[in-house]
Amino acid sequence: MNTWSISLSGISTVLSLELKQRIRSKKTFIALGVWFVFMGGITWLISQFFDVERSISGGEPQLSRWLFAMITMFVMGMCLLVAPVFSASSIVSDREHGVLATLQATKLSAVEIAAGKLISSWLVSLAFVVATIPYIAYAVWLGGVTLWQVCVVTMVVFVEVALICTIGLGWSAIASRAIISTVFTYLSVAFMTIITLIIFAAATAMTQTYEQVSDWRLPDSVARRYTAELNTWFAEQHSDNAAPPAPPLNECVWVQRDYAYNVTHTEYTWWLLLLDPFVIVADATPTSSFRYDGMALADDPLTVIKLAVRSTRIGESAGEDRCGTAQWYGDYYVQPRADGTFAIQRYGPHGSESPSISEATIIPESPFGGYNIDDPVWPWGMASNLLIAAVFFRLAVKRLAVPYGVLPTGQRVA
Amino acid sequence: MTDGPALPSAAGLPASSAPAPGIFARQVRRTFGSVLAVADVSFVAPAGAVTALIGPNGSGKTTLLLMLAGLLRPDAGQINVAGFDMASHGYEARIRTGWMPDTLGTWDALSCAEIVTCYGQAYGMGKAFAAERARFMLERVYLAEYANAPARVLSRGQKQRLGLARALVHDPQVVLLDEPASGLDPRSRIELRDLLRALAEAGKTVLVSSHVLSELEEIADHSVFLQRGQSVDIRAIQRNITQRGWRLEALDPAALQAFLNAKNVPWRPGSAATTEVVVNLPNQESALALLKDAIAAGVPLHTIAPVSGRLEETYLSLDGERQ
Incomplete structure (x- = not known):
């Protein structure tokens, strides 16, 4: 049969049919108006936490970053709640109203009906995203948020809304009544956002072991020797282009910590967080964390989530890669640079001095196999979400394909 | 249906003047779980004639029509519609068939003309052509004055006529009507009768299920009786x-x-x-x-x-x- 045959005109026929019904329903516009006012209220509340005037004049980007992050989370969350309304009833309510079978009897293929319904519920849900643009623009206007960040967030939200719409479509194809498919779609959203988080917490609690973690670093004796070399070098007078010695990283070894503690092996369970749309949007947004003492830190909610998820993937038991990151050697703060040299900064009695660049050295390949805090997790999350969407879409098409073989209980053809 | 806008051959539909085989069903069977809806139905509905499908409630008429419309797969038996075997060429048979269910749902937000146009587009017509075709069909079922009215304001009988316009929008070779006369006033019944006769004279295969037997007697050239999911040998009965x-x-x-x-x-x-x-x-x-x-x-x-x-x-x- 023509279940999988697809034509643009077929999809647009179903799409325009669906959109006409939505556009002529006053309810859609009332909901959109309420939503716009509600999001305005949220934006106003968040901005009350900060001194907007000072933020603009003093060039403090923190307010806008917070505002942007909070709006992003809210838009995301509310879209996850709105999308099921438009998608979860699409097929089953047509079935209830007796109009589905007459469409199936036409030239339209199952995939055209499914795609038309999916796109329509997606577009209507996107109207709710678009309605928040003025508030996002406000965050951009305050500074601190780049247009690139806005674009990425918007794209991710678009995709996540499409995912929820597909899940709703799938349930609406299975369920015999609209109320059932709506409930199951909301349960799916709850599963992806909250329940996976609970499973993650429970599963992680079971991974604890009492062990001694090893770090990849210079042995204490070598570190002391290198500190002595630096002391000697900085005590001498040098010409401007002279370079202090680089740390002897070829002497790095695994050094076991001299204490044991309960290590949580989140590296076994981190993938449970992947399904969460909030994790994906937070991780995908190109926000900037900053480093302090080699530690990645954040001052806005999106980056906090991002760093939290990435650290769960790295896990505690991996120890620390002290040869690949900036380290203190006595009074010297030694930071690796991209070109194989190190910036060495002495903190003397009068505070820090300007850094000297070390001689170049060949950094041996780190045996440190674990992930880095800079490695993104969102591609995995996005891929798993798209896989789920594909499964649900296929399900919807299968359930729309005629002629019906075995009819599920409670389902009528017409 | 020989007058009105001609259908483009690109729609993949045979020209209305082409000789067309009708419906041929042999030992068709269909169950829903443990319920045997159609047990053993064999009949022929020739082209150019109106065939009545008669039987009490629950005798399997609607199920049989669903199978003929290409929406339901028979468990066993052979169905041939408009010259195509349903098992191997179900799609070709389906798009040459106009099916009107016994209960017609409509989209409340859309006008009558939009609904019929939409079905025209669903059969692959361009928007302008589908709109022209819809206008013609609505005139044909005497609903022209309601073209821009939403379908929800129509009475039951008018809805039936809208359903008929919808089912005929693509000028199908085979017309399957499930209880088309229910809810129609006497004048509308006569108009329906004339319409079905005109379809048959234009060479279409018309299969009508109905309880209004006196009406069927006047328009049907042939009758198929169903009883508990089985087609009944009429000559034996009449003897x-x-x-x-x-x-x-x-x-x-x-x-x-x-x-x-x-x-x-x-x-x-x-x-x-x-x-x-x-x-x-x-x-x-x-x-x-x-x-x-x-x-x-x-x-x-x-x-x-x-x-x-x-x-x-x-x-x-x-x-x-x-x-």
Whole structure:
């Protein structure tokens, strides 16, 4: 049969049919108006936490970053709640109203009906995203948020809304009544956002072991020797282009910590967080964390989530890669640079001095196999979400394909 | 349907003048779980004729129509619609078929013209052509004045006519109508009858299921009887109908009754509103003999007519186990 045959005109026929019904329903516009006012209220509340005037004049980007992050989370969350309304009833309510079978009897293929319904519920849900643009623009206007960040967030939200719409479509194809498919779609959203988080917490609690973690670093004796070399070098007078010695990283070894503690092996369970749309949007947004003492830190909610998820993937038991990151050697703060040299900064009695660049050295390949805090997790999350969407879409098409073989209980053809 | 906008051949539909095979079903069977909806149905509905599908509630009419419309797969048996085998070329058969379900749903937000246009587009027509075709179809079912009205304001009978316009929008070779007359007023029924006759004359295959047997008798060239999911051999039934009821009415009822008593013909009173009596007679010859005798005996007889139509007789003689 023509279940999988697809034509643009077929999809647009179903799409325009669906959109006409939505556009002529006053309810859609009332909901959109309420939503716009509600999001305005949220934006106003968040901005009350900060001194907007000072933020603009003093060039403090923190307010806008917070505002942007909070709006992003809210838009995301509310879209996850709105999308099921438009998608979860699409097929089953047509079935209830007796109009589905007459469409199936036409030239339209199952995939055209499914795609038309999916796109329509997606577009209507996107109207709710678009309605928040003025508030996002406000965050951009305050500074601190780049247009690139806005674009990425918007794209991710678009995709996540499409995912929820597909899940709703799938349930609406299975369920015999609209109320059932709506409930199951909301349960799916709850599963992806909250329940996976609970499973993650429970599963992680079971991974604890009492062990001694090893770090990849210079042995204490070598570190002391290198500190002595630096002391000697900085005590001498040098010409401007002279370079202090680089740390002897070829002497790095695994050094076991001299204490044991309960290590949580989140590296076994981190993938449970992947399904969460909030994790994906937070991780995908190109926000900037900053480093302090080699530690990645954040001052806005999106980056906090991002760093939290990435650290769960790295896990505690991996120890620390002290040869690949900036380290203190006595009074010297030694930071690796991209070109194989190190910036060495002495903190003397009068505070820090300007850094000297070390001689170049060949950094041996780190045996440190674990992930880095800079490695993104969102591609995995996005891929798993798209896989789920594909499964649900296929399900919807299968359930729309005629002629019906075995009819599920409670389902009528017409 | 020979007039009106011509369908483009690009729509993949045969020209309306092309000779078309009708419907051919052999030993078709379909179950829903443990319920046997259609047990064993075989029939032929030729092109260029109206075929009536008759049977009590639950006899499998709707299920059979769903299979013919390409929406339901038979468990066993062979179906051939518009020259295509449903099992191997279901899509080709489906797009040449216009199916009108017994309960028609509509989209409340859309106008009648938009609904019919939408179905035209669903059959692959361009928007402008589909709109023109929709306007023509609405005129054809006398709904032109409601073209821009939302479907929800239509009465039940008007909705039926809208459903008919919708089912015929792509000028199908085979027309399947499930209870099209239900909810129609007498004038609309006559119009429906004319429309179906016109379709048959244009070479279409028309299959109509209905309970309004007197209507069907006037328009149907052939009849298919269904009983508990099985097609029934009509000739066998009609052979078994040994006696038909005849309605007699005279100016002097007492004289008629006395005549019948004298001739030893059993009779029973007919409709309460009249003075008529009903007698059972084996055939038309015996009716003629009785008429001659009555006139000869001076009974002022002015009416003699069969009580019901032939279809109704056949229908009632099915051991009608309604489910």
